[in-house]
Amino acid sequence: MAGDRSISFRNVSKSFVARGERFTALDDVSMDCPPGSFTALIGPSGCGKSTLLRLALGLDQPDRGDIRIGRLAPREATASGDTGVAFQDPALLPWRNVEANIALPLDVIGKPRSAFRDRIAELIDLVGLKGFEKSLPGELSGGMRQRASIARALVTRPGILFLDEPFGALDQILRRQMNIELQRIWADSKATTLLVTHGIDEAVFLADRVVVMQSRPGRIATVIDVPFARPRPKELFTSPAFHALNDVVTTALHGA
Numbered sequence: 253m254a255g256d257r258s259i260s261f262r263n264v265s266k267s268f269v270a271r272g273e274r275f276t277a278l279d280d281v282s283m284d285c286p287p288g289s290f291t292a293l294i295g296p297s298g299c300g301k302s303t304l305l306r307l308a309l310g311l312d313q314p315d316r317g318d319i320r321i322g323r324l325a326p327r328e329a330t331a332s333g334d335t336g337v338a339f340q341d342p343a344l345l346p347w348r349n350v351e352a353n354i355a356l357p358l359d360v361i362g363k364p365r366s367a368f369r370d371r372i373a374e375l376i377d378l379v380g381l382k383g384f385e386k387s388l389p390g391e392l393s394g395g396m397r398q399r400a401s402i403a404r405a406l407v408t409r410p411g412i413l414f415l416d417e418p419f420g421a422l423d424q425i426l427r428r429q430m431n432i433e434l435q436r437i438w439a440d441s442k443a444t445t446l447l448v449t450h451g452i453d454e455a456v457f458l459a460d461r462v463v464v465m466q467s468r469p470g471r472i473a474t475v476i477d478v479p480f481a482r483p484r485p486k487e488l489f490t491s492p493a494f495h496a497l498n499d500v501v502t503t504a505l506h507g508a
Contacts, residue, residue, distance in 0.1 A: 256322035257411035257444045259285035259308065264317035266303055276469035277303045281317070283463060283472060287411075290438060290445045292455035292462045294505065300470025301448045305416050308446065309337060321412055329412065333361045336405030336443070340417040342397040344389040344404075350376065351385045354404045361408070368407060375403040378437060395426050402434070406441055413443040417450065431457050432486055439483065452501050456494065457484060464504040474504050 266278040278300040285291045293301050306312045308319055310326030321329035329335050336357070344353045354372050355365045365372075376382055379399040389397055398418060405413060418434075419427040431454055438445055438458075449455050455462045459478050466473040478497065480488060488494050 257287040258320070258322060259283075259291075259412060259444060259446060260318075260320040261304070261308075262318045262320075264304070264307065264314045264319060266300070266307065266312070266314050278307075278314075279469035279471050281470065281472055285444055285446055287444055288442055289461075290447070290459045292447045292449055292459035293465065294449055294452065294455050294462055294501065295465030295470075295473075296467050296505065297450075298470075299465040299467035301465060302416055303470070305414055305446065305448050309335065309414060331361065333357065333363070333408035334410050335412040335414065336408065336410035337414040337416070338398070338401045338405040338418045340420040342389070342401035344397055344400060346389050349386045349388055350381055350392075350400050353389070353400055354407050356404060357408055363408070371407060371409070372403075375406055378440060379403045380433065394422055395430060398422065398430065399433070402437060406437070406443070409441075410443055413438070413441065413445040415445065415447040415449075417448055419454070420450065427451070427454070428486075428489065434458060435482075435484060452498050452505070453489065453494075456497050456501060457488065462501055464501065466507075473507065476501055476504065 261281055261283045264278055264281045267274050267276045281304065295301055307314050308321065308326055310330050319326055321335060351372055354375060358365050358368055376385055379402055381396060381399055384392065384396065419430045422430060435458060447458060456478055461478055462476045464473045464476065465471065
């Protein structure tokens with residue numbers, strides 16, 4: 253990636269055929285995520301948020317437009333190990349312990365696990381799983397499985413991190429705790445991060461800016477900058493300024 257950790261979407265459009273009819277998931281979407289930034293993508297169901305993420309990962313191809321991960325095409329960036337991803341479903345392999353699950357991307361891209369032994373131990377400590385290195389996924393709580401998933405996304409030291417509703421299956425209390433933890437982990441990794449979420453407070457707490465999408469077809473409705481200084485304390489969740497910005501995002505969503 254030659255040191256370029258930006259994400260760029262230029263005039264991206266994507267359509268699908270369902271039940272014999274073609275519908276447009278994304279229409280002429282352009283967006284930049286600067287190096288080291290944290291961008292949250294939010295919008296109503298069906299607005300194309302996850303489609304945009306899949307395109308950025310090279311899991312699908314746009315009908316029109318261009319996507320660059322640094323200077324690379326999405327599939328090239330993914331193959332290089334310079335992108336990490338965590339989804340709502342941690343998708344841990346049930347027969348692998350925590351260490352082995354975190355090491356999975358190394359196996360996929362053909363890097364020796366032995367060379368990353370210290371990195372894996374560092375990540376286990378970073379995400380708060382020290383002492384659970386040999387535990388299988390079935391022995392972990394939902395929050396712990398998601399922590400392992402995030403550690404796996406970071407094992408190759410990616411410059412780019414994609415997060416697709418990583419805490420969507422957690423209850424509100426645990427989700428808020430994980431937001432606080434993710435902020436700390438992100439600050440340590442310094443990865444350019446794109447988060448897809450339905451959670452307004454999650455987007456406002458974590459991101460430098462919130463990109464609001466509209467549906468039918470999926471387009472960017474507005475971009476809202478988040479002014480809060482980092483690190484953001486848990487007390488921010490209850491502050492008047494936080495709730496005021498949540499209201500701004502909510503109003504933008506209702507118009508989307």
